[in-house]
Amino acid sequence: xxxxxxxxxxxxxxxxxxxxxxxxxxxxxxxxxxxxxxxxxxxxxxxxxxxxxxxxxxxxxxxxxxxxxxxxxxxxxxxxxxxxxxxxxxxxxxxxxxxxxxxxxxxxxxxxxxxxxxxxxxxxxxxxxxxxxxxxxxxxxxxxxxxxxxxxxxxxxxxxxxxxxxxxxxxxxxxxxxxxxxxxxxxxxxxxxxxxxxxxxxxxxxxxxxxxxxxxxxxxxxxxxxxxxxxxxxxxxxxxxxxxxxxxxxxxxxxxxxxxxxxxxxxxxxxxxxxxxxx
Amino acid sequence: xxxxxxxxxxxxxxxxxxxxxxxxxxxxxxxxxxxxxxxxxxxxxxxxxxxxxxxxxxxxxxxxxxxxxxxxxxxxxxxxxxxxxxxxxxxxxxxxxxxxxxxxxxxxxxxxxxxxxxxxxxxxxxxxxxxxxxxxxxxxxxxxxxxxxxxxxxxxxxxxxxxxxxxxxxxxxxxxxxxxxxxxxxxxxxxxxxxxxxxxxxxxxxxxxxxxxxxxxxxxxxxxxxxxxxxxxxxxxxxxxxxxxxxxxxxxxxxxxxxxxxx
Numbered sequence: 001x002x003x004x005x006x007x008x009x010x011x012x013x014x015x016x017x018x019x020x021x022x023x024x025x026x027x028x029x030x031x032x033x034x035x036x037x038x039x040x041x042x043x044x045x046x047x048x049x050x051x052x053x054x055x056x057x058x059x060x061x062x063x064x065x066x067x068x069x070x071x072x073x074x075x076x077x078x079x080x081x082x083x084x085x086x087x088x089x090x091x092x093x094x095x096x097x098x099x100x101x102x103x104x105x106x107x108x109x110x111x112x113x114x115x116x117x118x119x120x121x122x123x124x125x126x127x128x129x130x131x132x133x134x135x136x137x138x139x140x141x142x143x144x145x146x147x148x149x150x151x152x153x154x155x156x157x158x159x160x161x162x163x164x165x166x167x168x169x170x171x172x173x174x175x176x177x178x179x180x181x182x183x184x185x186x187x188x189x190x191x192x193x194x195x196x197x198x199x200x201x202x203x204x205x206x207x208x209x210x211x212x213x214x215x216x217x218x219x220x221x222x223x224x225x226x227x228x229x230x231x232x233x234x235x236x237x238x239x240x241x242x243x244x245x246x247x248x249x250x251x252x253x254x255x256x257x258x259x260x261x262x263x264x265x266x267x268x269x270x271x272x273x274x275x276x277x278x279x
Numbered sequence: 280x281x282x283x284x285x286x287x288x289x290x291x292x293x294x295x296x297x298x299x300x301x302x303x304x305x306x307x308x309x310x311x312x313x314x315x316x317x318x319x320x321x322x323x324x325x326x327x328x329x330x331x332x333x334x335x336x337x338x339x340x341x342x343x344x345x346x347x348x349x350x351x352x353x354x355x356x357x358x359x360x361x362x363x364x365x366x367x368x369x370x371x372x373x374x375x376x377x378x379x380x381x382x383x384x385x386x387x388x389x390x391x392x393x394x395x396x397x398x399x400x401x402x403x404x405x406x407x408x409x410x411x412x413x414x415x416x417x418x419x420x421x422x423x424x425x426x427x428x429x430x431x432x433x434x435x436x437x438x439x440x441x442x443x444x445x446x447x448x449x450x451x452x453x454x455x456x457x458x459x460x461x462x463x464x465x466x467x468x469x470x471x472x473x474x475x476x477x478x479x480x481x482x483x484x485x486x487x488x489x490x491x492x493x494x495x496x497x498x499x500x501x502x503x504x505x506x507x508x509x510x511x512x513x514x515x516x517x518x519x520x521x522x523x524x525x526x527x528x529x530x531x532x533x534x535x536x537x538x539x540x541x542x
Contacts, residue, residue, distance in 0.1 A: 009366050010367070010368075012363075012366060012450060013362075013363040013364075013365075013366035013367040014363065014367075015363070016360065016362045016363035016366070016454075017359070017360050017363030017375065018363075019355070019356050019360070020357065020359070020360035020379065020420065020424075021360075021375065023356060023413075023416065023420075024378065024379055024417070027394065027398075027413050027417060028381065028382050028390065028393070028417050029378070031393035031394050031396065031397035031398070032381075032389075032390070032393045034393065034397050035397075038396060082295070084288065084291060084292075085288075085295045088289065088291070088292050089292065092285065092289075094289075100293075100296050102530075103296045103299055103300045104295065104296060104299055106526055107299055108526075109475055109479060110479070111479035111480070111481045111496050111499075112481055112482065113481050113496050113499050113500045113503065114479075114496075114499065114515060114518065116503070117306065117499070117503050117515060118302035118303065118306060119302070120503070120508075121302040121305045121306050121309070121512075122301070122302050122305075126315060126316065126508055127305075128301060128305060156298070156299070156302075159295065159298075159299065160299070188284070213384070216386070217385075217387070217388065217482070219387065219481070219485070220481040220485075220496070224500060233386065236388055236389075236392070237388065237486075240392060240486075246396060249392060250396065253386070253388065253389035256385075256386055256388075257384075257385035257389045260384060260385060260386055261381070261385055265384075
């Protein structure tokens with residue numbers, strides 16, 4: 001009897017899941033499987049299998065390396081900066097705090113293109129830095145249309161992600177551990193190093209992984225700041241639109257996809273939930 | 280010593296806030312000044328906003344239409360799917376949730392390329408706005424399923440459904456009369472997220488758009504690349520005016536939900 005009910009339930013579950021799975025299968029799984037297969041075809045420039053060409057052609061290795069490097073650096077710096085600020089905000093209450101929290105978290109939903117434009121507002125030809133340096137030295141300082149601009153943009157969309165995670169993690173910390181450490185004579189630096197950081201370490205790592213994955217695939221920001229940089233999303237875009245090198249674009253997309261998927265899986269394993277809202 | 284540390288940390292946090300807010304303020308100001316080169320002395324104007332409206336109004340309408348259509352699809356697909364995940368064996372459910380998450384976990388550019396290479400040859404489909412809609416639905420579906428599933432797990436659906444079934448309610452009646460009303464909160468939370476994400480989606484959309492089907496973010500990228508700074512800024516201003524209210528509601532709803540969870 002119970003088994004029958006169970007079987008009916010499974011059938012119902014299958015029935016209610018079917019539409020979503022059908023859409024997913026037809027428009028994501030099938031196309032992506034084809035993309036994976038397409039990556040084995042011959043690269044137009046070198047005439048070898050595109051996956052193999054990524055490993056042997058310098059320009060793709062440089063692009064992959066630069067993207068990995070900048071994404072790792074941004075994640076580390078964002079965790080450092082937003083970790084300090086987030087911890088401060090979680091532990092103190094003072095008038096105006098809500099405003100600061102709002103300022104630090106709303107940009108979470110800015111699309112990558114808008115973040116790119118905000119970098120132009122800071123470091124473009126008429127940006128804040130250029131105006132300041134014109135006033136000071138009569139020189140025009142710019143950084144927007146380069147890897148530094150990209151770095152600033154990635155940092156911009158990473159900080160809100162880390163802030164929200166750190167603030168949530170601090171609320172679950174057991175304050176009595178800190179008091180115990182303090183009563184045993186530990187200074188505030190030792191409490192931070194030995195109690196607080198280990199306590200929120202999973203959250204920090206998880207949010208770093210999300211920042212890393214987001215930076216790896218941040219097409220919008222890179223596209224706004226200039227299409228000539230050697231960065232994975234732009235390399236893929238260039239191979240596809242400028243050279244019609246479909247095999248190479250497919251292979252690079254698959255490699256990029258595997259990297260971001262691994263990073264986000266790590267993040268989910270560490271933190272349980274978190275979808276990692278995209279940029 | 281403690282006070283000094285407090286002020287040091289406060290100062291640092293304020294610097295971070297400045298980094299986040301200054302470019303936004305500059306952008307808003309640039310969208311409202313007559314000539315950004317000259318500065319505020321040139322006066323404030325709505326001229327750029329009007330110009331953006333004349334140039335790009337259709338992108339705004341398309342984005343709204345897309346977001347609403349995307350919302351319909353994610354509700355129709357996502358709410359039953361969440362129920363199915365709730366009723367499946369744990370391992371199965373995890374695997375399927377993981378699969379549905381793939382379009383979020385993988386850069387939008389890759390998803391868009393896959394779609395283009397698989398269906399790009401179907402001219403009518405490729406050139407219609409439905410092609411973009413597919414990308415948006417794939418990308419936003421997990422954001423509908425996740426909160427709905429969370430609410431379903433919290434509500435005592437099994438008992439409620441059993442009660443309804445013992446009174447003779449069929450599956451359809453149970454689903455529409457018991458399950459859906461019990462997860463309205465989750466649907467609303469998901470809906471806000473879906474609409475916000477759809478309006479701001481660029482990474483998939485850029486590859487899928489056609490000259491006749493430009494969404495708001497596609498128009499933004501276009502204006503950043505080819506229009507004067509004031510127009511790009513005014514356009515960004517319009518975009519922020521559209522999405523910030525949604526964000527405020529999302530944050531507010533999240534806080535209310537948190538409070539009701541831990542009284």
